[in-house]
Amino acid sequence: MTQVTARRLWQLLEPIHAVTYFSPEPLAALRSAGYRGFWMGYFAGRAAPLGPIGADVVAALFYNFDPARVARALPAAWDFAAPAAALAARQEGSTAALARLLSAEAPDADPADPVDSADPVDSADRVDPVDPAAVTRVADLALDAAASAPLAGRALFAANHALPVPSDPVARLWHAATLLREHRGDGHVAALLASGVGGREAHVLLSLGAGTPREVYRAARDFDDDEWAACRAALARRGLVDADGLTELGRVIRNDVERRTDELAESAFASLGADGRDELAAGLLPITRRVVAAGEIPLDSPMGLDLRVSA
Numbered sequence: 001m002t003q004v005t006a007r008r009l010w011q012l013l014e015p016i017h018a019v020t021y022f023s024p025e026p027l028a029a030l031r032s033a034g035y036r037g038f039w040m041g042y043f044a045g046r047a048a049p050l051g052p053i054g055a056d057v058v059a060a061l062f063y064n065f066d067p068a069r070v071a072r073a074l075p076a077a078w079d080f081a082a083p084a085a086a087l088a089a090r091q092e093g094s095t096a097a098l099a100r101l102l103s104a105e106a107p108d109a110d111p112a113d114p115v116d117s118a119d120p121v122d123s124a125d126r127v128d129p130v131d132p133a134a135v136t137r138v139a140d141l142a143l144d145a146a147a148s149a150p151l152a153g154r155a156l157f158a159a160n161h162a163l164p165v166p167s168d169p170v171a172r173l174w175h176a177a178t179l180l181r182e183h184r185g186d187g188h189v190a191a192l193l194a195s196g197v198g199g200r201e202a203h204v205l206l207s208l209g210a211g212t213p214r215e216v217y218r219a220a221r222d223f224d225d226d227e228w229a230a231c232r233a234a235l236a237r238r239g240l241v242d243a244d245g246l247t248e249l250g251r252v253i254r255n256d257v258e259r260r261t262d263e264l265a266e267s268a269f270a271s272l273g274a275d276g277r278d279e280l281a282a283g284l285l286p287i288t289r290r291v292v293a294a295g296e297i298p299l300d301s302p303m304g305l306d307l308r309v310s311a
Contacts, residue, residue, distance in 0.1 A: 012284035016177040026093030034081035044077040048086035049159035064199035066222040138283035142176030149268035154186035187264030
């Protein structure tokens with residue numbers, strides 16, 4: 001299996017999972033469960049597979065969040081609602097969001113959207129409703145991949161893997177996308193650790209390497225000017241950045257992290273074989289186009305995903 005295929009499947013799967021953080025239905029479901037504010041809902045929902053866990057463990061596993069931000073949400077979240085409530089809210093809300101986005105009633109894509117202009121496929125094709133039978137087949141393929149993916153060293157993936165698999169086809173698709181993105185995410189953390197790049201430093205490398213605006217990290221990852229400068233200075237001392245941005249060594253390190261991440265992600269899809277991976281990618285494409293075209297997931301985010309490529 002090539003690295004391109006592992007990366008392409010991530011590009012197609014990540015938006016399906018990401019509705020959890022950006023679409024109104026899961027956000028409302030987490031609020032209704034009792035969690036206070038976006039970040040308490042975020043950490044409760046994503047950490048719930050681990051049980052009523054505290055901030056230190058979550059900060060370690062999630063790797064790139066400000067520990068103080070995590071500590072403002074956990075373990076206090078479990079006083080408002082138990083992990084089981086968070087699991088139900090995120091799954092039910094995310095399933096409702098995807099069902100809406102894949103239905104005939106979903107809004108047409110904005111013809112001025114850069115996602116459309118960057119893609120040669122006519123925008124009218126991308127907003128056709130998705131055949132429910134196709135959703136079922138894609139969900140089954142993705143779940144087959146996740147079922148055979150190795151658990152060792154992948155705590156977040158293993159915790160999600162232990163959850164019951166839902167019966168509804170759209171819920172199964174979301175569950176599979178969540179499993180596979182957490183499998184990749186655990187591998188990405190391992191790649192960063194092996195390269196000596198801290199979680200907060202990784203944001204600076206991504207911003208300088210991919211051009212993600214610094215303001216994105218200020219808002220979404222609690223970076224102030226002092227911490228950003230400190231991370232950049234630490235990277236500069238190791239020769240990874242200079243006044244102009246990434247150095248040659250910095251580009252090598254960043255590319256090596258991405259290469260290792262792709263290689264570690266391959267194991268999740270190996271059981272499908274080449275034909276199964278091709279079928280999965282082809283089946284995901286119209287689903288992901290539909291999700292991306294709705295515009296609910298921001299083009300610039302700390303996820304490191306270029307939505308123009310996903311669809």
